[in-house]
Amino acid sequence: DDTLYRAWGEKPGIRAVMDDFVARLPQHERIGRRFKMTDPQHLASQLTEQLCELAGGPCKYEGPDMASAHEGMELQKADFNALVEVLQAAMQARGIAFADQNRMLAKLAPLHREMLGR
Numbered sequence: 001d002d003t004l005y006r007a008w009g010e011k012p013g014i015r016a017v018m019d020d021f022v023a024r025l026p027q028h029e030r031i032g033r034r035f036k037m038t039d040p041q042h043l044a045s046q047l048t049e050q051l052c053e054l055a056g057g058p059c060k061y062e063g064p065d066m067a068s069a070h071e072g073m074e075l076q077k078a079d080f081n082a083l084v085e086v087l088q089a090a091m092q093a094r095g096i097a098f099a100d101q102n103r104m105l106a107k108l109a110p111l112h113r114e115m116l117g118r
């Protein structure tokens with residue numbers, strides 16, 4: 001079922017939201033510092049593959065698993081809430097319909113357990 005993938009405007013639509021998202025991340029008051037050394041192109045590209053796959057698109061995320069990617073960060077629930085706020089701002093700015101925003105957030109939510117406290 002690729003309805004979510006198509007609703008987001010396929011790969012270019014997902015990439016546009018991810019570019020916006022990674023540009024906003026370093027500016028966040030509390031979690032921004034974690035992204036100061038991050039290559040935004042790399043992160044946007046990895047996230048695009050991941051969200052494309054989660055949305056039912058013809059992609060395969062081939063980066064590190066979520067536990068390894070966030071090893072040593074000791075992420076807490078509040079960090080995820082902050083990240084979701086930033087993602088919501090990017091989705092809003094890119095005109096993703098509210099229902100399609102929430103469908104994507106629902107796909108991402110289960111992943112957070114793999115990273116908590118690691």
Ligand code: HEM
Binds near residue numbers: 034037047075
């Ligand atoms: C469901 C939630 C999340 C998902 C799906 C996610 C996904 C990813 C992915 C795909 C990468 C790239 C891995 C790689 O190629 O090396 C990454 C890296 C990263 N993530 Fe997350 N992440 C999530 C939550 C968070 C949170 C809450 C934080 C901190 C507030 C965070 C901070 C970072 C940082 C700092 C990097 C490393 C970037 C770099 O290599 O410089 N992530 N994440």
